[in-house]
Amino acid sequence: MSYLRKLVRSDRIAYLFVAPALCYMLLLVGYPILYNLLLSVQDVTVKNINNGRFSYIGLDNYVRLFTNDVLTTSIVNTLVFTVACIIAQFLIGFLLALFFNRAFRAARFVRGMMMMPWMIPMTVTALMFKFMFSTNVGIVNQALLAAGLIASPIDWLTSPVSAMIAVIAANVWIGIPFNMILLSVGLTTIPAELYESASIDGAGRWQSFRHITLPLLRPTIESVLVLGFIYTFKVFDLVFVMTNCGPVNATQLLSTYSYKLSFSLFKYSEGSAVANVLFVILLAASLVYLKYTYTEEEGM
Amino acid sequence: MRSHSPLRRRKDLTLSAIAVVLLILFLLPLYWTLVTSLKTETEIFRIPPTLWPKTLNTASYAVQLEMGDFNMFRSFGNSLVIALCAMGIAVVLAVPASFAIGRYRFRGKKLIILGFLLTQMLPVSVLLTPMFIIFKNLKLISNWLSVILADATIGIPFSILILKNYFASIPRELEDAAAIDGCNRLGAFFRVFVIICIPGIVVCAIFSFLYAWGDLAYGMTLIQKQALRPITAGIFNFLGQYGTKWSYLTAFAIVTIIPVALIFLFMQKYIISGLTAGAVKG
Numbered sequence: 001m002s003y004l005r006k007l008v009r010s011d012r013i014a015y016l017f018v019a020p021a022l023c024y025m026l027l028l029v030g031y032p033i034l035y036n037l038l039l040s041v042q043d044v045t046v047k048n049i050n051n052g053r054f055s056y057i058g059l060d061n062y063v064r065l066f067t068n069d070v071l072t073t074s075i076v077n078t079l080v081f082t083v084a085c086i087i088a089q090f091l092i093g094f095l096l097a098l099f100f101n102r103a104f105r106a107a108r109f110v111r112g113m114m115m116m117p118w119m120i121p122m123t124v125t126a127l128m129f130k131f132m133f134s135t136n137v138g139i140v141n142q143a144l145l146a147a148g149l150i151a152s153p154i155d156w157l158t159s160p161v162s163a164m165i166a167v168i169a170a171n172v173w174i175g176i177p178f179n180m181i182l183l184s185v186g187l188t189t190i191p192a193e194l195y196e197s198a199s200i201d202g203a204g205r206w207q208s209f210r211h212i213t214l215p216l217l218r219p220t221i222e223s224v225l226v227l228g229f230i231y232t233f234k235v236f237d238l239v240f241v242m243t244n245c246g247p248v249n250a251t252q253l254l255s256t257y258s259y260k261l262s263f264s265l266f267k268y269s270e271g272s273a274v275a276n277v278l279f280v281i282l283l284a285a286s287l288v289y290l291k292y293t294y295t296e297e298e299g300m
Numbered sequence: 301m302r303s304h305s306p307l308r309r310r311k312d313l314t315l316s317a318i319a320v321v322l323l324i325l326f327l328l329p330l331y332w333t334l335v336t337s338l339k340t341e342t343e344i345f346r347i348p349p350t351l352w353p354k355t356l357n358t359a360s361y362a363v364q365l366e367m368g369d370f371n372m373f374r375s376f377g378n379s380l381v382i383a384l385c386a387m388g389i390a391v392v393l394a395v396p397a398s399f400a401i402g403r404y405r406f407r408g409k410k411l412i413i414l415g416f417l418l419t420q421m422l423p424v425s426v427l428l429t430p431m432f433i434i435f436k437n438l439k440l441i442s443n444w445l446s447v448i449l450a451d452a453t454i455g456i457p458f459s460i461l462i463l464k465n466y467f468a469s470i471p472r473e474l475e476d477a478a479a480i481d482g483c484n485r486l487g488a489f490f491r492v493f494v495i496i497c498i499p500g501i502v503v504c505a506i507f508s509f510l511y512a513w514g515d516l517a518y519g520m521t522l523i524q525k526q527a528l529r530p531i532t533a534g535i536f537n538f539l540g541q542y543g544t545k546w547s548y549l550t551a552f553a554i555v556t557i558i559p560v561a562l563i564f565l566f567m568q569k570y571i572i573s574g575l576t577a578g579a580v581k582g
Binding site: 011012013014015016017018020021022024025028029031032033035036039044049096099100102104105106107110112113114115116117118119120121122123124125127128129130131132134136137139142146173176178181230234236237240241254255256258259262263268271272275276278279282283285286287289290 | 311312315316318319320322323326327329330332333336344345347348349389393394396397399400401403404405406409412414415416417418419421422423424425426427428429430431432433434436449450452453456457460510513514515516517521532535536539544546549550552553556557560561563564568569571572575
């Protein structure tokens with residue numbers, strides 16, 4: 001009894017509180033990550049998955065993948081997709097954040113409602129954009145035709161470049177609110193007096209923006225961009241549902257390629273090898289992000 | 301007062317009007333999906349498109365009841381059970397863990413926080429293949445338990461990272477006061493802290509629910525029977541089966557959005573605070 005009481009009062013009881021969550025994550029995330037490394041140097045396919053007779057084939061999976069074009073295409077596509085999305089969603093999000101930062105009555109409510117796309121399941125967003133970009137009934141083609149910008153409907157989702165543009169557009173729609181809200185929070189931390197004294201000194205809007213907003217917002221901008229990279233680089237559902245990675249791998253990403261290898265072609269080991277490539281890139285990005293944000297945090 | 305000057309008020313009105321126009325433009329995809337789900341199939345194909353349904357058609361929703369395996373209301377129920385269970389696991393595990401991280405000093409704490417931060421950024425697609433094989437070996441494929449356990453891994457790190465800040469922000473005096481009243485730390489945990497942190501716990505519950513609700517990858521790989529699949533996987537299969545039946549597909553989409561929209565209308569402040577706290581401070 002007294003031991004129990006001592007335990008309850010000491011700091012060591014913290015381990016007892018953390019243990020369930022920690023064990024859960026170690027079992028369901030830590031173990032799969034390690035298991036994934038093992039899988040990627042084995043030869044698990046649909047033929048031997050049920051009898052458990054796997055053999056170790058070293059780095060053969062990686063060698064085979066890196067010498068075939070699809071992996072390279074997926075990496076390039078993922079980068080193009082990510083960079084294009086980040087640029088577009090950051091710029092639009094930033095403009096909206098600046099706009100809503102001006103004190104007017106409807107600002108809070110409208111900005112709140114604009115968060116909606118961020119919370120909608122990506123599968124649904126993919127479906128909505130698939131519909132809007134469809135050749136015959138799509139509102140995008142209808143609008144472009146009505147405006148006289150195109151002469152005949154574009155096959156958005158079945159030609160390589162336009163398919164990429166369409167999935168980027170859909171993902172930017174999701175990313176804008178995310179960028180907007182984080183930049184808005186960053187903007188509110190800049191003291192209003194700075195702008196007041198700058199305008200007394202005769203600074204114009206652009207000068208205030210250039211010399212006050214941008215430098216003070218820099219940490220927020222950096223973390224928004226790195227987080228944007230992490231969230232965009234791993235997108236799966238959106239592209240998988242909208243274009244099914246086609247036409248002919250034109251929108252194949254690392255995440256969708258890994259899925260395809262494992263669950264359409266049943267080459268589990270190759271799928272896990274691609275997943276490991278994705279994992280390494282994201283781990284590096286996450287560490288960069290954490291180094292930025294957590295260097296000076298105390299009491300962690 | 302400046303804010304009551306006519307000039308100021310006109311500016312306010314102008315900005316608000318611009319904001320509303322922006323909002324309408326931005327949410328156009330949602331509006332378009334909703335009206336399409338209420339149109340007849342022939343009206344959907346009309347050129348130029350009608351901006352709202354000329355004949356209101358609710359059959360796309362009603363017909364789902366007779367769709368057998370693709371019945372979206374059954375998928376809705378499946379998703380609800382899966383998401384609520386994943387939410388329950390996440391909250392029950394995250395509350396004590398974040399309490400300890402927020403209130404105690406112990407060795408290895410930094411490492412544990414780092415671990416949760418990293419898992420929060422980890423994509424589902426990295427874990428998909430190993431999880432599938434692990435659950436296959438455990439004979440849990442097409443069993444809700446597998447997808448519930450997998451979905452909860454998205455909510456747990458998020459919840460812990462948010463809640464630890466809530467717990468850490470409670471003043472020490474409150475704990476002391478509870479101690480004087482005869483609570484030990486364990487008693488204090490339940491009586492004082494959890495009650496004070498209810499807003500934070502609500503944020504975690506909402507997000508854990510929404511993560512699980514929106515999941516497609518786990519749902520479609522770990523559950524192979526259509527009748528047991530969550531609604532997102534239902535949409536995907538439906539899309540493969542009835543490719544261009546847009547009235548049905550958009551109805552499916554609208555039903556999937558309902559819980560999100562409800563949470564949004566009634567709990568907007570929790571969502572915003574969760575998003576900003578979760579992403580910026582980690």
